[in-house]
Amino acid sequence: MFDLRFIEVVLMLMLFSGVFAGVFLAVRLARRSSPTNEGN
Amino acid sequence: MTQTGLPGAGAIDSYIGRVDAAARNLPPDRRIELLDQLREHLEAVSLAPDATEASVFAAIDRLGDPAEIVASEDGEPAVLALPPTPARSAWGPLEIMAVLLLIVGGFLIPIIGPLAGLVCAWLSPAWTRGEKWIATLLGSGSILLVIGFLFGSIF
Numbered sequence: 001m002f003d004l005r006f007i008e009v010v011l012m013l014m015l016f017s018g019v020f021a022g023v024f025l026a027v028r029l030a031r032r033s034s035p036t037n038e039g040n
Numbered sequence: 041m042t043q044t045g046l047p048g049a050g051a052i053d054s055y056i057g058r059v060d061a062a063a064r065n066l067p068p069d070r071r072i073e074l075l076d077q078l079r080e081h082l083e084a085v086s087l088a089p090d091a092t093e094a095s096v097f098a099a100i101d102r103l104g105d106p107a108e109i110v111a112s113e114d115g116e117p118a119v120l121a122l123p124p125t126p127a128r129s130a131w132g133p134l135e136i137m138a139v140l141l142l143i144v145g146g147f148l149i150p151i152i153g154p155l156a157g158l159v160c161a162w163l164s165p166a167w168t169r170g171e172k173w174i175a176t177l178l179g180s181g182s183i184l185l186v187i188g189f190l191f192g193s194i195f
Contacts, residue, residue: 011150013185013186014146014151014154014183015146015147016182017154017178017182017183018143018145018153018157018179019142019143021142021157021158021178021179022139022140022157022175022179024171024174025135025138025142025167025171025175026143028167029130029131029139032130033130033131
């Protein structure tokens with residue numbers, strides 16, 4: 001139905017989307033829980 | 041309003057409401073500043089990893105009667121002497137799971153891993169609703185792109 005290249009691109013996009021979301025949440029939480037509390 | 045799901049969220053809202061009522065004669069700027077300080081302090085107590093309803097109630101007790109707080113504010117500079125907030129880390133098991141699943145979950149279990157990470161993030165009280173939505177949109181952006189592409193190729 002789909003060629004292999006298309007599936008590869010979809011999987012790569014999904015991987016990077018998850019990484020971006022995870023990094024975003026980690027940065028927000030790290031800044032909030034830092035002693036200076038700059039992120040809040 | 042305090043995030044529902046935090047220990048003592050109802051008690052915090054109720055206390056802030058009572059201070060708000062007692063502070064109606066303060067200038068609006070000082071009233072808002074006072075309410076923000078109190079809410080921030082109580083939410084910090086509530087976000088502590090070992091927070092319970094009892095610890096939030098104890099923090100409210102330490103702050104004292106709303107009328108006394110407002111009386112001490114009246115005519116004084118708007119600096120509230122809050123008790124020190126206990127040292128805390130916002131990183132609990134749920135938060136660590138959420139971040140790990142989002143970042144490396146996709147490499148281990150494609151699609152399911154990041155989805156589980158998003159579920160953990162939504163279950164955690166450590167992030168605001170806005171942050172959770174941003175993460176959800178970031179995490180599912182590619183899926184939306186693919187759906188858009190498929191619809192585009194079908195029609």
